[in-house]
Amino acid sequence: MFSKRNAPSARDSGFDVLQHEMAGEAAAALGRIGGKMETALAALRAHDAGEDQTQPRDVLLKAAARATWMFFVQRESLGLRDQRPVIAHHQIPREVLLRLGAS
Secondary structure, three states: OOOOOOOOOOOOOHHHHHHHHHHHHHHHHHHHHHHHHHHHHHHHHHHHOOOOOOOOHHHHHHHHHHHHHHHHHHHHHOOOOOOHHHHHHHOOOHHHHHHOOOO
């Protein structure tokens, strides 16, 4: 959706409008995937803290690694190749990163 402030004007080409829409969709997809990663990491942390033991830890670890991998792939597809700020911000455990092949 366009807000009034960043909506394409009548003089913008169809290509400009399309690029704007694609950028919005890419950002929305990144947000959705980031939310899934945050949820998976939170479930792993809750298990480790003894708050929620309903699922086996290995299942939660695998889910966190998969969600993190998907988030990294989406970021890289947008040209955001440095994952270090994400790792620091979300405090992604080393154990999750090792599942991705990182060290």
